Amino acid sequence: MTDDPSQDTILETRNMTRAFSGFVAVQDVSLRVERGSIHALIGPNGAGKTTCFNLLTKFLQPSAGRIFFNGEDITRSNPVQVARRGLVRSFQISAVFPHLNLRENVRLALQRRLGTTYHFWKSGRSLNPLDMHALELLDEVGLASYADEQASNLSYGRKRALEIATTLAADPELMLLDEPTQGMGHEDVGRITALIKRVSVGRTVLMVEHNMSVISTIADTVTVLQRGKVIAEGSYQDVSRDQRVTEAYMGMPTEAL
Structure with missing residues (x-):
């Protein structure tokens, strides 16, 4: 068991780190996903988002740090074990x-x-x-x-x-969706965005998504990664005004986020 984590937290990472032959893809990521929320993980290409998902769903093991799901330490679990607990990544059974x-x-x-x-x-x-x-x-x-x-x-x-x-x-308690609207036209994006909002009722969703209109519409909390580190977290409105975030997106104007 963890050291008495909040009952409102379904997923927590503490200083999660993953290095590959000297290259640190994810560094000291401490993430807390609140039960019943839609939590978005965003960042420019190469920020470490996919590596984070692979660590959370146990396709990779962290070099350091710990991962908790529903208060249980799942750091050394395997993909089948965490899926049976209710942490399911979309492509695992999709x-x-x-x-x-x-x-x-x-x-x-x-x-x-x-x-x-x-x-x-x-x-x-x-x-x-x-x-x-x-x-x-x-x-x-x-x-x-x-x-x-x-x-x-x-x-x-x-x-x-x-x-x-x-x-x-798979009866997930926590769904991890990796780029659910990638490659879609405007009509399909709207349909899938509404679908994610609908199926999130009674569940928790953690999603990686590049489409900022999707994020701004449905995400309760946004975590921004750059070069494997968390540089900002909060509501979409808060992170879109954060200068570190706009700089991470190569100087894009705030309204583009």
């Missing part, structure tokens, strides 16, 4: 199988959680009870009407929504 329909994609993610994915000797009818839950998850992301559609026929934005549905199938 593989979209193009030749399956949407219901089948979500049902497969539900099987993974139940540990029955590879029970080939069971009748296909044994999976029917999962259909109702799959449809509920598709409805939650606005895709129920596409349940029988082949995933390959979806637009890019709807495929990302399907990925979120498969992530929800």
